[in-house]
Amino acid sequence: MSKTFRRIFSIMITSILTFGLFAACTPAGNGDNPNAPYTKKGSIKILSISNSYGDDSVKYLWSLLKATGRYDEIIVGHLYRGGCDIDTHYDYITKGTKGYRYYYNDSGDYSWRANVSSNEAIASQDWDIIVTAQASAKTYDSNSFSNAQPLLDKFKELATNPDVKICWNMTWCYQTVGAEYGGSQTSFMTNVFNNIKNTIAPMGDIAAVIPSGTVIQDLRSSYIGNTLNRDGSHLELGIASYSVGLAWLGAITGYNTDNMQWTPDDQPEVKARLNVIKECVKNALNKPFEITNSQYTESDGLDFTKDSVIINAIGKDFSAYKTAEIEWMKGKWYNYKRDKSTPSTSNFYYCTQLYTPETLPVGSIIVVDDLYSVMPVKFKDTDTLDPDQNAARYDCHLSAEKIIIVDEAFWNNNKFVTFNISHYSDELNLSYMNEGGIRIYVPKN
16 A cells, blocks of 8 residues: 555545544534434433543533433533543553542532542443543643543443443633743644544544534634633633533534523523523534634623622612621631631631621622632531531532522521632732622612
8 A cells, every 4th residue: 555545545534533523513404413422312421531621611511401301310420630631541540540539410519529530430320421631731732642542442441331422522722822832822722623633533432522622712702702711721610611511512412502591590691691602602513623703793781890780680680789798807717716827828718707697688699709719608506616516517518609699598597607718819818808709789678
């Protein structure tokens, strides 16, 4: 066989396989895509083996699957290890290393446990879909995929479902691209596209590429602009995470994403801009390996940095609320009596004073700035306010929502609440806290 013929043959095979992946992503006209990897109804089980980019990708996946009305049983699992690349995934799976945090969702909320191996997670369910990805920094490097095929082989070997399908999550581009990655978003994404088409596509085990990176880049061409990262790398947890989750839904199940109406209650910006999201998701599913400019280039005039816009967008009247006082306490965690700091870490810990159902009544709204997470810590009584000593009398849940609405379920028969706050940077400082973080609004009457 001549070198010329071998090269032509190789190009033909790559093109055929790439077209197969393209067909798997592309919706059939205005309906569902019958060529998607998983078009069954009733039950669906998806396992992601990834890193923090996988965290961002599956944040809304369970709820989106539920909103289709197709499934009585939905299980989404996610194996997380920060910055984990293909080589590390392969090393861990060959050695059975318990190196992941395992997130599991079968009811709408994620629970998790540490020190889990991929072998254990794969064997725990008859997964219909397994999704993996390369680490963001290495996606740009065409020489970083040598262990991809061996990793896919291990997935197939360990899977208890003989019909399991494997999908590839395309990572997205950084907000600002350094010279080591070509110096521009265009150069970065061009490399990502080429690496997936030329390296991943020829691997016959890939049932579909989820075009997460394409969705984000298409959104950046709209009036939403280059605002889709919370820290320059990871996705902001509203429009960006929702859009990627919707792309996962379409790429894996073939669901016509134009029909999706569900949006998270705590992210009003998603509902307000759902038309832009749907356009960009559909474009990415249709053309996963190229950027399609959005037609939505003129701003809708809504400024979601203003609390009035946020509160009005959830159907409340901002003029009916007043601001509640917040007393920030530095060096405290869990509650205002507990000192959880050292001279070098005191700026890492802040909490508010205690609120009661009288000072924070049902109907109140907490608005959370971008880059902040808030953990409400609630107490049954004041006998002891140290959760480590009195675990039965408190409950807490780390929240990354844009807004928290105080209702009866929020209080859940507790008598006190304090809010712990954290930031995606290394530490907080009180002067900045006074300018941002969270605001608490209570009804005027």
